[in-house]
Amino acid sequence: MAVNNIWVFSQANDDEATTASLELLTKARSLGGTVSAFVAGVAGGAAAQLADHGAAKIYETGDLAGALPGAAVSAAMQAVIDGGDVPDLIMFPQNYEGRDVLSRLSVKLDRTVLTNSTDVTVDGDSVTVQTPIFGGSKLVNSTFTGVVPFLAAFRPKSFEAAGGAGAAGELASAPIPDLGSTGGATITSVHVEETSGPKLDEAAVVVSGGRGLGEADKFDMVESLAKLLKGAPGASRAIVDAGWVPYSYQVGQTGKVVKPTVYVAAGISGATQHMVGMKGAKNIIAINKDKEAPIFGVADLGIVGDVHKVMPALIAALEARG
Amino acid sequence: MNVIVCVKQIPDPALPGELDPSTNTLKRDGKLILDESDSYGVEMALQLVNTAGEGSVTLVSMAPNDEVSGLRTALAMGAEKAVLVSDPVLAGADALTTAKVLAGAVGKAGDYDLIIAGTESSDGYTGTVPEQMAEVLGLPSVGFAKTIAVDGSTVRVDRQTEAGYDEVSCSLPAVVSVTAGVVEPRYPSFKGIMAAKSKPVETVTAADLGVESVSWAQSISSVEDAPAREAGEIIEDDGETFNKIVEFLDNLKVI
Numbered sequence: 291m292a293v294n295n296i297w298v299f300s301q302a303n304d305d306e307a308t309t310a311s312l313e314l315l316t317k318a319r320s321l322g323g324t325v326s327a328f329v330a331g332v333a334g335g336a337a338a339q340l341a342d343h344g345a346a347k348i349y350e351t352g353d354l355a356g357a358l359p360g361a362a363v364s365a366a367m368q369a370v371i372d373g374g375d376v377p378d379l380i381m382f383p384q385n386y387e388g389r390d391v392l393s394r395l396s397v398k399l400d401r402t403v404l405t406n407s408t409d410v411t412v413d414g415d416s417v418t419v420q421t422p423i424f425g426g427s428k429l430v431n432s433t434f435t436g437v438v439p440f441l442a443a444f445r446p447k448s449f450e451a452a453g454g455a456g457a458a459g460e461l462a463s464a465p466i467p468d469l470g471s472t473g474g475a476t477i478t479s480v481h482v483e484e485t486s487g488p489k490l491d492e493a494a495v496v497v498s499g500g501r502g503l504g505e506a507d508k509f510d511m512v513e514s515l516a517k518l519l520k521g522a523p524g525a526s527r528a529i530v531d532a533g534w535v536p537y538s539y540q541v542g543q544t545g546k547v548v549k550p551t552v553y554v555a556a557g558i559s560g561a562t563q564h565m566v567g568m569k570g571a572k573n574i575i576a577i578n579k580d581k582e583a584p585i586f587g588v589a590d591l592g593i594v595g596d597v598h599k600v601m602p603a604l605i606a607a608l609e610a611r612g
Numbered sequence: 613m614n615v616i617v618c619v620k621q622i623p624d625p626a627l628p629g630e631l632d633p634s635t636n637t638l639k640r641d642g643k644l645i646l647d648e649s650d651s652y653g654v655e656m657a658l659q660l661v662n663t664a665g666e667g668s669v670t671l672v673s674m675a676p677n678d679e680v681s682g683l684r685t686a687l688a689m690g691a692e693k694a695v696l697v698s699d700p701v702l703a704g705a706d707a708l709t710t711a712k713v714l715a716g717a718v719g720k721a722g723d724y725d726l727i728i729a730g731t732e733s734s735d736g737y738t739g740t741v742p743e744q745m746a747e748v749l750g751l752p753s754v755g756f757a758k759t760i761a762v763d764g765s766t767v768r769v770d771r772q773t774e775a776g777y778d779e780v781s782c783s784l785p786a787v788v789s790v791t792a793g794v795v796e797p798r799y800p801s802f803k804g805i806m807a808a809k810s811k812p813v814e815t816v817t818a819a820d821l822g823v824e825s826v827s828w829a830q831s832i833s834s835v836e837d838a839p840a841r842e843a844g845e846i847i848e849d850d851g852e853t854f855n856k857i858v859e860f861l862d863n864l865k866v867i
Contacts, residue, residue: 358752358753358754358755358780360743360755361747361752361753364747384739386755386756386772386774389739389740389743389755390743390755392740393707393741393742393747394743394744394746394747396707396708396740396744397711397747397748398747400708401708401829402707402708402828402829402830403707403708403738403740404830405707405737405738405740406738418833422838423629424628424629427837427838428835428836428837428838429835429836429837429838430636430832430834430835431832431835431836432830432831432832432833433830433831433832433833434830435829435831436829436830437829470750471750471751472746472747472750472751472752472753473752474751474752474782474783474786475752475753475780475782475783476781476782477778477779477780478779478780478781479778479779480773480776480778480779481777481779482775482776483775483776483777519866519867527792530793531792531793532793537758537772537791537793538775543737544731544791551866552861552866562625563734569841573860573864574841574844575857575860581846581848586844587841588841588844589844590841590844590860591844591845591856591857591860592844592845592847593849593853593856594846594847594849595848595849595853596849599849599851600849600853600854600857603851603854604854604857604858607854607855607858608858611858611867
């Protein structure tokens, strides 16, 4: 065998496919063979996009009706596999839903998982994924040794999304079977936290603050600078855990992965957890009073100084330029 | 209200991590401490038991050696007892094997209403074990909880999402994974630390739990250094360095 049947766990909101789905489809089609999108929910208007990015077939579970995707979508996947369409590789985005479905499916099929990966290569029957560790300073190459399907999750922005595949996008139904005892969780209400300005993971400029700001009120400086640079404010896990800003601001391993043109790290030391989320920025500016801070190891411009002095001076200078 | 909390003992994250050159797996032979991201689950469990007015908190954990110092920290916080799966054959185990082993350990921990775990460990961070355990045990699960409240035979959870959060209602027993910040973990008191020394820790092997297959279908083929970023310009602030930042931004045409 070779790797000739790849599935991509896909998601769509309001007839729009998520960027993560399109990134993985683009990569999947570069690996050769047939690519299918497996949509958690209804593809709707996103079907054309999924096909344009490489999906020859689009499985849809139908409306999840408040069920959490983990138990529901993995059961639908297993039913299709039991029905005879056995993929060689299933690619998942490293996000809340992708991770939950991957986990459940790994037990159902008794297959190992490899997560947090940023690349995948295929050599004959062999599939190898690459995973950064120790804050991205080392790359581990791991090869699946068992039987297919192989299950892997990839960090957002690991691959560039590109359309123009012109795949058929043939729709197929993959209904959710009865979940029995695992189906006991139901979403009773959905809350969307309003944000203004560009989205953190899409902004060309990201200004993030960390523990070095000293206190929650000082995060205002981060927001002011982000606004002046038409960017998005972000945060290290330390100040999210401390409750200074909401979780949606978090950049890093358990937060968002960002790859902006410019990343400004203010009062951030550069813990592994943070670095994996921002090392892909094209240009990094760091302001920190500790000259030994790991963040200076990746900074293009590093200012060893007091963030409470440098930031206000910078903000004033930019305001003066108008 | 009996709550089981899955905890992991990890190498001190403040020290630089190291790979074993023969196996390319993370070195875990030094002193292990309680993963800080598990302290939130322990605290949450203690509060839920306290609110219910009855019951106890039991820990389950897996470690390749007999290390218990991390467990003692959680016992000192107020957990009543622990089941530790300690078996050299589990060194380097994948997440699926870990989930099967922990699910087996749950069977040794007595009756329970709820299982709490962290969303991912701070050393290996595969992030799949809680949901895998739930599937092995045939239970419903809710991931990324930022609040948990128990109401009779139902647990209500606010679950973190990309856009905000969902309110989720889930039947018990269930597995819930918690984010840091769900509660503020207490520091063990002196009395707690002393009491923890005599709390029961049952040590079992994988075979004791009926986990026969301890192999995993993945192998590390190589480890390489990531391409290093070119060294940047690092300067000490003299009160004027903000101009360097303005110049830098100007060159990139972002201002």
